Amino acid sequence: xxxxxxxxxxxxxxxxxxxxxxxxxxxxxxxxxxxxxxxxxxxxxxxxxxxxxxxxxxxxxxxxxxxxxxxxxxxxxxxxxxxxxxxxxxxxxxxxxxxxxxxxxxxxxxxxxxxxxxxxxxxxxxxxxxxxxxxxxxxxxxxxxxxxxxxxxxxxxxxxxxxxxxxxxxxxxxxxxxxxxxxxxxxxxxxxxxxxxxxxxxxxxxxxxxxxxxxxxxxxxxxxxxxxxxxxxxxxxxxxxxxxxxxxxxxxxxxxxxxxxxxxxxxxxxxxxxxxxxxxxxxxxxxxxxxx
Amino acid sequence: xxxxxxxxxxxxxxxxxxxxxxxxxxxxxxxxxxxxxxxxxxxxxxxxxxxxxxxxxxxxxxxxxxxxxxxxxxxxxxxxxxxxxxxxxxxxxxxxxxxxxxxxxxxxxxxxxxxxxxxxxxxxxxxxxxxxxxxxxxxxxxxxxxxxxxxxxxxxxxxxxxxxxxxxxxxxxxxxxxxxxxxxxxxxxxxxxxxxxxxxxxxxxxxxxxxxxxxxxxxxxxxxxxxxxxxxxxxxxxxxxxxxxxxxxxxxxxxxxxxxxxxxxxxxxxxxxxxxxxxxxxxxxxxxxxxxxxxxxxxxxxxxxxxxxxxxxxxxxxxxxxxxxxxxxxxxxxxxxxxxxxxxxxxxxxxxxxxxxxxxxxxxxxxxxxxxxxxxxxxxxxxxxxxxxxxxxxxxxxxxxxxxxxxxxxxxxxxx
Numbered sequence: 001x002x003x004x005x006x007x008x009x010x011x012x013x014x015x016x017x018x019x020x021x022x023x024x025x026x027x028x029x030x031x032x033x034x035x036x037x038x039x040x041x042x043x044x045x046x047x048x049x050x051x052x053x054x055x056x057x058x059x060x061x062x063x064x065x066x067x068x069x070x071x072x073x074x075x076x077x078x079x080x081x082x083x084x085x086x087x088x089x090x091x092x093x094x095x096x097x098x099x100x101x102x103x104x105x106x107x108x109x110x111x112x113x114x115x116x117x118x119x120x121x122x123x124x125x126x127x128x129x130x131x132x133x134x135x136x137x138x139x140x141x142x143x144x145x146x147x148x149x150x151x152x153x154x155x156x157x158x159x160x161x162x163x164x165x166x167x168x169x170x171x172x173x174x175x176x177x178x179x180x181x182x183x184x185x186x187x188x189x190x191x192x193x194x195x196x197x198x199x200x201x202x203x204x205x206x207x208x209x210x211x212x213x214x215x216x217x218x219x220x221x222x223x224x225x226x227x228x229x230x231x232x233x234x235x236x237x238x239x240x241x242x243x244x245x246x247x248x249x250x251x252x253x254x255x256x257x258x259x260x261x262x263x264x265x266x267x268x269x270x271x272x273x274x275x276x277x278x279x280x281x282x283x284x285x286x287x288x289x290x291x292x
Numbered sequence: 293x294x295x296x297x298x299x300x301x302x303x304x305x306x307x308x309x310x311x312x313x314x315x316x317x318x319x320x321x322x323x324x325x326x327x328x329x330x331x332x333x334x335x336x337x338x339x340x341x342x343x344x345x346x347x348x349x350x351x352x353x354x355x356x357x358x359x360x361x362x363x364x365x366x367x368x369x370x371x372x373x374x375x376x377x378x379x380x381x382x383x384x385x386x387x388x389x390x391x392x393x394x395x396x397x398x399x400x401x402x403x404x405x406x407x408x409x410x411x412x413x414x415x416x417x418x419x420x421x422x423x424x425x426x427x428x429x430x431x432x433x434x435x436x437x438x439x440x441x442x443x444x445x446x447x448x449x450x451x452x453x454x455x456x457x458x459x460x461x462x463x464x465x466x467x468x469x470x471x472x473x474x475x476x477x478x479x480x481x482x483x484x485x486x487x488x489x490x491x492x493x494x495x496x497x498x499x500x501x502x503x504x505x506x507x508x509x510x511x512x513x514x515x516x517x518x519x520x521x522x523x524x525x526x527x528x529x530x531x532x533x534x535x536x537x538x539x540x541x542x543x544x545x546x547x548x549x550x551x552x553x554x555x556x557x558x559x560x561x562x563x564x565x566x567x568x569x570x571x572x573x574x575x576x577x578x579x580x581x582x583x584x585x586x587x588x589x590x591x592x593x594x595x596x597x598x599x600x601x602x603x604x605x606x607x608x609x610x611x612x613x614x615x616x617x618x619x620x621x622x623x624x625x626x627x628x629x630x631x632x633x634x635x636x637x638x639x640x641x642x643x644x645x646x647x648x649x650x651x652x653x654x655x656x657x658x659x660x661x662x663x664x665x666x667x668x669x670x671x672x673x674x675x676x677x678x679x680x681x682x683x684x685x686x687x688x689x690x691x692x693x694x695x696x697x698x699x700x701x702x703x704x705x706x707x708x
Binding site for chain 2: 152183186187190202206209210234235236237239259260265266268269270271272275
């Protein structure tokens with residue numbers, strides 16, 4: 001069906017959805033969101049929690065099962081003794097979790113951000129797909145306005161397919177594919193040589209080159225009834241799409257998993273995904289790709 | 293207070309207007325015959341300077357540019373040229389996005405270090421082992437060797453960016469790696485050069501050299517970490533609450549000069565302050581593209597012609613042309629940069645052809661090398677023949693970069 005060239009995987013490997021419930025989190029809301037998505041994807045739900053398996057947790061899960069009207073049957077509850085990203089990822093691997101849902105503050109305090117919180121660090125390494133929810137709701141978030149980051153990367157077609165599939169499952173009618181144009185050095189190069197007209201022409205040529213790249217990226221992706229809107233924006237990569245998502249009241253921003261783990265230096269000299277993690281503009285789906 | 297007389301002031305204004313008008317005419321003519329603007333501006337300086345005008349019409353030359361006979365005008369012009377250098381370094385810094393280096397990952401890191409390490413080592417070794425080739429006083433050998441190493445290892449981001457645009461490979465993997473590596477080259481190169489300028493002679497002693505290193509490191513780290521955080525908070529306020537674009541321009545240029553004054557006051561050259569201020573402001577996501585463009589236009593159309601024409605005014609290019617020094621500088625520059633950068637790119641995982649293209653791409657030294665040479669010449673670090681050789685090397689490497697890159701690139705070019 002969907003045949004985007006570089007990645008040979010199902011577009012939505014969300015057969016098992018994990019949800020991490022920290023002891024201090026918004027238990028009902030995050031479980032409601034996870035339960036709702038597990039129902040939508042007809043997935044197995046794995047609850048990973050750090051506290052004692054309280055009666056409350058069982059009660060909330062029962063309530064979600066009832067609300068899912070039979071769509072959510074297969075669930076498991078796993079307790080984490082040591083809460084860190086490695087143990088959480090081990091559990092995810094053990095249970096073949098395709099999508100891990102986490103509650104994440106939109107912004108973290110400076111120290112917490114630079115030292116790296118559990119949720120952000122998982123995003124920086126992204127060993128499985130992650131859904132970061134800054135405002136989980138008991139009534140479940142509606143993902144109608146979905147934005148996909150369309151950067152030039154072999155992972156991107158898979159991310160686009162996953163976004164399209166996600167949109168179909170959650171009942172969205174369109175996804176917006178946004179490409180950021182950032183050209184370090186261009187201003188100086190054109191200031192030294194070139195008139196305003198030739199510079200404008202040059203920028204237009206670069207933008208049209210990017211449009212061609214996007215078309216090449218999505219030409220094999222069947223949209224299956226989902227309308228794909230293309231947008232090109234100027235600005236620093238990561239920051240530009242963060243601002244765009246906020247301005248356009250996006251419900252979900254879908255991005256590639258990072259090519260390499262992000263470290264402290266990437267937070268000091270912020271770039272790309274780090275701009276998004278620094279200040280989540282909406283819910284963020286980080287699509288983990290395994291390139292064949 | 294010593295003041296310029298009305299006549300001095302008239303001569304000062306006449307010199308500036310002559311430079312600006314002829315530089316513009318030269319640049320326009322250069323554009324028509326495919327000559328880079330910087331080359332055309334230097335050519336105008338050579339025509340107006342001791343090489344040509346000073347030879348055929350010495351009285352007219354002396355009247356227009358009375359460097360020898362009128363110290364007041366000479367000081368005023370020198371102040372203006374120094375300001376031009378500071379602002380050129382500031383706009384060079386504006387384009388350096390440090391995140392770009394991290395984004396390109398290990399390929400850019402390997403290429404960046406490869407394209408610095410080998411040229412630096414070869415430049416240092418040649419001048420250390422054979423200072424007589426350059427006619428350098430052996431007591432100053434270490435400082436000169438450090439300088440030649442740095443001069444060989446630096447790249448010219450604006451020229452490189454222009455070449456990549458013309459070849460339509462700006463947005464390709466090769467283009468991005470070249471840009472990221474050039475950013476790394478420029479950052480490390482200017483830090484190193486600030487250190488060399490601040491070293492002074494051998495009499496300065498190891499303790500003072502240690503202090504200089506500590507000052508440069510502390511200032512750079514402070515500005516690039518804490519300073520950037522401060523700017524990220526204040527720039528949005530400046531751009532929303534002050535007049536646009538006047539507010540942000542005054543703030544940015546004022547900030548640049550403040551940093552330049554600070555580094556000068558701690559006996560590190562003013563260029564470091566201006567350069568680091570440029571990086572800190574230019575790296576901020578809050579600086580609007582339009583503001584960046586206005587700053588570039590202001591500097592490149594007023595201060596850059598003044599500076600590049602002044603190069604030709606300083607030196608007699610014919611009298612100081614030494615074919616041996618020119619040949620040595622060219623050979624070391626080409627070999628060190630191309631081999632070092634290509635080896636780094638190969639280690640970073642690029643194909644042989646692409647790695648060679650990266651090597652020739654980074655070989656373009658252009659305006660940045662001339663800036664570096666001019667500062668070293670003003671500081672008495674190099675002689676006139678070496679300065680002439682560096683200018684020639686900068687022009688030759690810039691002109692040959694595109695065709696040599698093209699030779700190795702066939703498939704990387706962007707579609708028309």
